[in-house]
Amino acid sequence: MATYAPPIPQIVTHRAESSKPQGWTSWFTTTDHKRIGILYMVTTFVFFLLGGVEALMMRLQLGAPNNTLVTPQVYNQLFTMHGTTMVFLFVVPMMAGLANYFVPLMIGARDMAFPRLNAMSYWLLLAGGLVFYASVFWNPPEAGWTSYAPLSNSYFSPGGGQDAWIYLVHLTGLSSILGAINLYATIANMRAPGMSWGRLPLFVWAILTYSVLIIFAMPVIAGAVTMLLTDRHFGTHFFDPANGGSALLWQHLFWFFGHPEVYIMVLPGFGVVSEILPVFARKPIFGYKAIAASTVAIAFLGFLTWAHHMFATPIPEAILVFVMLSSFLIAVPTGVKIFNWIATLWRGTVEFKTPLLFCAGFISLFIIGGISGVFLAVFPVDWQLNETYFVVAHIHFVLMGGAVFTIFAAIYYWFPKITGRMLSEGMGKVSFWLMYWGFLITFLIQHVIGLDGMPRRVYEYDNVGHLALYNQISTVGSFILALGVLVTVFNVARSVKSGVIAGPDPWKANTLEWFTSSPPPPNNFDVVPRVRSVEPMKDIRREVERRSAAPAADPGGATVPAGAMQVGV
Amino acid sequence: MAFFTPQSGGSPNADEIASLYRIILYIALVIFVLVEGALGYALWKFRARKGAVAAQIRGNTRLEVGWTVAAAVILVVLAVITFAKLSAIQDPSNSGPNGQHLVGSDGVLYASAERKLPPNGKALNITVVGRQYLWQYVYPGAAEADGLGAPYAYEQMVVPTETTVSLDIVSSDVVHSWWIPELGGKFQAVPGYHNYTWFKISKPGVYRGQCANLCGRGHARMIADVKAVPPAQFEAWLAYQKVLIAEANAQAKIARAKLGKQIGAGQVENP
Incomplete structure (x- = not known):
């Protein structure tokens, strides 16, 4: 295991006063963005583990043809819980947690714009999760995370689980909207002096875009589930074709939210990668403006492509063609990002630390997910591929490869800042390789399962062709993947108490969160430095080196006390 | 059963979809090899070694415009191929003499x-x-x-x-x-x-x-x-x-x- 010497010269900006001792009850009343961020991250990771257990149960059921491990009802509940958990209770709020902790630090702010609103966002999220998981003890929902009407109406899904799902969408949606408004206000108003839009860290650009997407997309699903709720209980007929409603309307409303939701989930991950790659390649990000602009372009185009989830529905051909072309168009800025990331590595000096490995793994997986997305955008081809395991493979390459691998990169990269201790590099690498190969074994073969005609969301299948073998391979892979996740869980649990002390800036990184101590004091910064470039820490390190070299030649420099060096002010 | 392509062989529209799929697959394989290859090469060739110094490059407008246009051109080609195939997939032909x-x-x-x-x-x-x-x-x-x-x-x-x-x-x-x-x-x-x-x-x-x-x-x-x-x-x-x-x-x-x-x-x- 590598050991980390604190970087020399040391930069310390806060006064040496420790934060007041706080009891465990203070977690319920805190409005500190960092503690709320930790609450978000820990809570959502617990939901990630629950969703993972649901996935493993499904893979066990599918490990053999015509298996009878779980009943059809339980199987439908499992995939409904799994999808809903991963989207609403893990990826989106985990990104909110990372943003909560790091956006104020990266822009040199002392907290979020609305600290109490911030606390409320978290508690709404937890309430949503608890309401949803409480349904496990009664009737879990079983209409899929997409909850297509009329299957989700009160006639076909009389159980209360469907209502629990509706409340989950409402509560987490409200949480996300409030959080997004807060993040937007923070980024717009609280940046350090000198941090113009052109010097905003790319993670913050991604979070800004994420916030705008949430503000536009979430109200649509909130409206749709409200209509479903009144259809179920108050006698309306929005989605009831027998009384003048439209079953197709649900699909339009759901995917008008659902497609931007994909970008809500992956854009922050793109931001994480754009932060980590330059640090470990020791090279500036290649094409800062192109990456920021492509983030915004993807977000805009994301609102024009929702009907590519509906190629098999009865809609006019003109719409099929339009949506195919708009989906093609969105591949351009996505490709640009990948080229820029590779160019960032090019001619750098790449240090294979765990965060870099997860980022490189992410890029290699996302290339596959992006390419399979082009197949799905061609609507006649999609007629064969949609609703099969090919699509299951695709969404996992973009969401697990795209969001989960970047979240793990973020965990390994920022854990030292949050806790003041390093994670074990050795265990990190073991975790990465288990997750990477586990992922490929699980999901590559699922493309073939889909091409061989196995639809998704089926609890059993006949052993036609090699379906049994392919499914066994996938099941074995899923357990390797799970083992990789557990290694990181163990790594985190151990390193919180006994990891190597990290110091303020263990990676020699570029952005302002590394300017303060690890973990940061409650007020983040006593002195906020003036930002002169997109990599303020590089400027600050250069300045510190200059000053520490200075005393021999220039006695004036020695009057700055080492413990309170106000760099770059 | 097909390993790399959707099933076909029953009806002309399924055959045409499979053939369109294969065209996209060939283009995709080339892109896949090039991009994953570039990633792997960059990671391996430019790994940190003693004495190696990272080039401080912040971008290259001509290169960036170039690959943006290249990506767009590939997609235009895909769109053209799809439109060319569309009629064969969507429009049925007359029944045979026996039917x-x-x-x-x-x-x-x-x-x-x-x-x-x-x-x-x-x-x-x-x-x-x-x-x-x-x-x-x-x-x-x-x-x-x-x-x-x-x-x-x-x-x-x-x-x-x-x-x-x-x-x-x-x-x-x-x-x-x-x-x-x-x-x-x-x-x-x-x-x-x-x-x-x-x-x-x-x-x-x-x-x-x-x-x-x-x-x-x-x-x-x-x-x-x-x-x-x-x-x-x-x-x-x-x-x-x-x-x-x-x-x-x-x-x-x-x-x-x-x-x-x-x-x-x-x-x-x-x-």
Whole structure:
């Protein structure tokens, strides 16, 4: 295991006063963005583990043809819980947690714009999760995370689980909207002096875009589930074709939210990668403006492509063609990002630390997910591929490869800042390789399962062709993947108490969160430095080196006390 | 079974989709190898070594514009290829000489701009009704003026070979999705809407499929089979089916009359 010497010269900006001792009850009343961020991250990771257990149960059921491990009802509940958990209770709020902790630090702010609103966002999220998981003890929902009407109406899904799902969408949606408004206000108003839009860290650009997407997309699903709720209980007929409603309307409303939701989930991950790659390649990000602009372009185009989830529905051909072309168009800025990331590595000096490995793994997986997305955008081809395991493979390459691998990169990269201790590099690498190969074994073969005609969301299948073998391979892979996740869980649990002390800036990184101590004091910064470039820490390190070299030649420099060096002010 | 491509071989539209898929696959493989190769090369070649210094490059406008345009050009090419293939996938051809006498122009009954018919306007029109958890197939040839008494079948659809079959896909409850992989793509059965597709089978045999959109607990067992038989055999099957249905209807009529006598006329609903 590598050991980390604190970087020399040391930069310390806060006064040496420790934060007041706080009891465990203070977690319920805190409005500190960092503690709320930790609450978000820990809570959502617990939901990630629950969703993972649901996935493993499904893979066990599918490990053999015509298996009878779980009943059809339980199987439908499992995939409904799994999808809903991963989207609403893990990826989106985990990104909110990372943003909560790091956006104020990266822009040199002392907290979020609305600290109490911030606390409320978290508690709404937890309430949503608890309401949803409480349904496990009664009737879990079983209409899929997409909850297509009329299957989700009160006639076909009389159980209360469907209502629990509706409340989950409402509560987490409200949480996300409030959080997004807060993040937007923070980024717009609280940046350090000198941090113009052109010097905003790319993670913050991604979070800004994420916030705008949430503000536009979430109200649509909130409206749709409200209509479903009144259809179920108050006698309306929005989605009831027998009384003048439209079953197709649900699909339009759901995917008008659902497609931007994909970008809500992956854009922050793109931001994480754009932060980590330059640090470990020791090279500036290649094409800062192109990456920021492509983030915004993807977000805009994301609102024009929702009907590519509906190629098999009865809609006019003109719409099929339009949506195919708009989906093609969105591949351009996505490709640009990948080229820029590779160019960032090019001619750098790449240090294979765990965060870099997860980022490189992410890029290699996302290339596959992006390419399979082009197949799905061609609507006649999609007629064969949609609703099969090919699509299951695709969404996992973009969401697990795209969001989960970047979240793990973020965990390994920022854990030292949050806790003041390093994670074990050795265990990190073991975790990465288990997750990477586990992922490929699980999901590559699922493309073939889909091409061989196995639809998704089926609890059993006949052993036609090699379906049994392919499914066994996938099941074995899923357990390797799970083992990789557990290694990181163990790594985190151990390193919180006994990891190597990290110091303020263990990676020699570029952005302002590394300017303060690890973990940061409650007020983040006593002195906020003036930002002169997109990599303020590089400027600050250069300045510190200059000053520490200075005393021999220039006695004036020695009057700055080492413990309170106000760099770059 | 196919490993790298969707299934095909039953109907021209499925074949054309598979061929379009293969074209995209070849282009995709080239891009995949180039981009993953560049990533792997960059990671390996530029790994940190003693004395190595990272080049401080912040961008290259010409290069960046270049790869943006290149990505766009590839997608334009894909779009052009798709449009070139579209007609062969969507537009059915006329029935073969042996199947010609089976098709009528009674597609008028379901006239719709979205329904694709062969150039001569004649196809064997079958209505596919999705319901939890069974597919029903209603054939033309209603015995009564109000459309009742049409021959029908469940689960297995019997069709003639060499005949263009046009499907009108509907649902009587939740959303289902009609899919026989070897006969072309999926089309959702949405209650309140009509969705259309077609196929034309040349080889007799059974083509298997199943519902492809979650429709409830029995979704995995909502089987859809298409059995293609020579036209003469199909005619015999359809005639026999009509006889069976007429017999069943006659028996139901007698039972209704009997029941009506027992509990009083007007109490028994007409079906």
